[in-house]
Amino acid sequence: MQLPAQQVAVLEAATADDATSVDALAAATDLPPETVTGAVFELEAEELVAVTERVDETVSLTDEGREYATDELPEVRLYEAALEAGAGDEPVQMGRVIGTSGLEGPQVDIALSNYARKGYGSIDSGEITADPDAEPASDAEANALAELADADDTPVEGVDVDADTLEELERRGLLERAESTVREVTLTDAAVTELMAGLETAETVGQVTPELLTSGEWEDVEFAEYNVEADAETVEGGKVHILRQMSERVKDVLVGMGFQEMDGPHADADFWINDCLFMPQDHPARTHWDRFALEQPTHIDELPEDLVERVERAHREGVGEDSEGYHSPWDEDFARALALRGHTTSLSTRYLSGTEIGEIEPPARFFSVEKAYRNDTLDATHLLEFYQIEGWVMAEDLSVRDLMGTFEEFYAQFGITDIQFKPHYNPYTEPSFELFGTHPTTGELIEIGNSGIFREEMLEPLGVDCDVMAWGLALERLAMLTTGAEDIRDLHGTLADLEFLRNAEVTY
Incomplete structure (x- = not known):
């Protein structure tokens, strides 16, 4: 043979x-x-x-x-540094503990995301505690x-x-x-x-x-x-990232619903990020623990003087007969301070004020899908950087029913028809409510956005004399609902699941 x-x-x-x-x-x-x-x-x-x-x-x-x-x-090193700093007895400033731990770069985020999960202690408002009974050896x-x-x-x-x-x-x-x-x-x-x-x-x-x-x-x-x-x-060939796919799909849907896209600076003055939203300057979210301030430059040079005056007056005295303002300190120097935007509503204030593209006449619809930055505690639904779907509609006689109907139409484009709403408080909207969706894998309700009708105290200084309904939706959480991802860190960041990203698809 x-x-x-x-x-x-x-x-x-x-x-x-x-x-x-x-x-x-x-x-x-x-x-x-x-x-x-x-x-x-x-x-x-x-x-x-x-x-x-x-x-x-x-x-x-x-x-x-x-x-x-x-x-x-990293979480063990953080725990040992926290114990040495006395966090086993009382809360200690987190920056101090991180400095003595020797952790740098991505290791800091890794340590913070696993510290509480393992029961080593807690992190809250920039302070860290350590459980003296925790056992790293186990x-x-x-x-x-x-x-x-x-x-x-x-x-x-x-x-x-x-x-x-x-x-x-x-x-x-x-x-x-x-x-x-x-x-x-x-x-x-x-x-x-x-x-x-x-x-x-x-x-x-x-x-x-x-x-x-x-x-x-x-x-x-x-x-x-x-x-x-x-x-x-x-x-393994290259592939468009799942969040990029989702972002492009969201833009297509909103443009199809008659919206125009906004853009603007990632680093902006606190004036545009918070003051124009009728957010008091002593609000906890405006402390240095919750925002990423710029070291250089520290302040913006140019702001519309007449708008600054109107916003300050709204904060100090209120707007209209039924509003009294906050009666709290208001400092223009603080308003000029530069920071990474904590939400993309800074784009809305720029556009609504006419500063960005000139006066906008109702009816009008605008949106953005841009990145925002917050010093949040890392977990399955929070990162320090995330993408926000910002949107607003300017028209006469808008109601909560109009807002809910907009959401139902938007999310239906992604096959999501079980949106739930819960009343909520925002300094800049009234009425306000949060949105929740059901995770397809775990069956849990997860928050997917925040919304409401902009308050008169916010709109009057901006020169807007009709109703504006607005929202900020989470792009990553929409991706979780459509792909079944159970952890936002599987989508992007240092712990991203590459195998998941190779196989996940945006379905709608």
């Missing part, structure tokens, strides 16, 4: 008594594993070998995981890192770590799983018979070359069969 050289080599290296893996056959024949795999499939088709398959799963630490196995997890993730520190591609079955901990380490990007298909080969009776009778090697050619064509030898050689079932390397 004549067979190609690689098939003969495989048959002579395999046995009828024990299954031999493809890697073992490759080592025995000095052939590449992919060549052996191709020969095995061809021999199987000729019923000369029997092939069995199994999938082996292995785990190994990433470079970041190895770093933490040596230097401790940290399952830290112990798992130590267990896997010296192992590469360890079979999952041989790892003394529970499945939940492995899953959490993988989610954090500290551990990688790998699956490999192991094929094992056994000679059939027919192959044994042929081996005993003697095999001859037939010369075959694997590809057509220019030399074969020009010489004419291609007419006399035997070509190897092309194996379409042979394994090929997985190549």
Whole structure:
């Protein structure tokens, strides 16, 4: 029987008594594993070998995981620094603790996002506490890192770590799983018979070359069969990010509903971000713990003087007969302070005041899908940076019914028809309400936006004399409802789930 050289080599290296893996056959024949795999499939088709398959799963630490196995997890370092600073007895300023912990860059965010989750203490309003009874030595993730520190591609079955901990380490990007298909080969009776009778090697050619064509030898050689079932390397191509897909879809929907798009600066004066929204200057959200102030430059130079006067008067005295204002301090220097915008409503105040594109006559509809920045505590639904769907409608005689109907029409474009509303308080809208949607995987209600009718105290200084209904919706949470993502950190940030991003689709 004549067979190609690689098939003969495989048959002579395999046995009828024990299954031999493809890697073992490759080592025995000095052939590449992919060549052996191709020969095995061809021999199987000729019923000369029997092939069995199994999938082996292995785990190994990433470079970041190895770093933490040596230097401790960021949350453990934060806990130890907090204890040393006395946070076990009373709250301590978080900046002080972070400074002594030695954490830098992304490690700070990682530590903060896992600190409370593990019960090391709490973080609230820029202060940190530490539970003196917490035991870092019992940290399952830290112990798992130590267990896997010296192992590469360890079979999952041989790892003394529970499945939940492995899953959490993988989610954090500290551990990688790998699956490999192991094929094992056994000679059939027919192959044994042929081996005993003697095999001859037939010369075959694997590809057509220019030399074969020009010489004419291609007419006399035997070509190897092309194996379409042979394994090929997985190549991950580029893809538009899920949030970019969602953003473009939102823009298409809103433009289809008659809206125009706004844009404006990410770093802006507190005047546009908060003061024009009738947000008192002593409001807790305007402290340095909740906003990202600019170090250079610190203040804006130009603001419309007449508008500044009207806004200050609204804060001090109110607007109309039934409004008294706040009777609280108002400082123009504070209003000129520059910070990253905590919401994109700063764009709305710029446009409504006529400063950005000139006077806007009702009826008018505007929107933006832009990034905002808040010093929030990181969790499954909060990041320091997020995308906000800002929108407003200016018209006569608007009501809450109009606002709710707008939301129902908008979210229906994404297949979401169970929006729920809850009354809420905002300094700049009355009435106000929050929006909630049901997560398709967990079944939990999650907040997806805030809305209301702008108050007279906000509109009168801006020169608007008709109704304006407005909202700020969360793009990431809309993506969670449409893709089933359970954690905002799976969508973007240092802990993003790349496998999820490769496969997730915006559906509507």
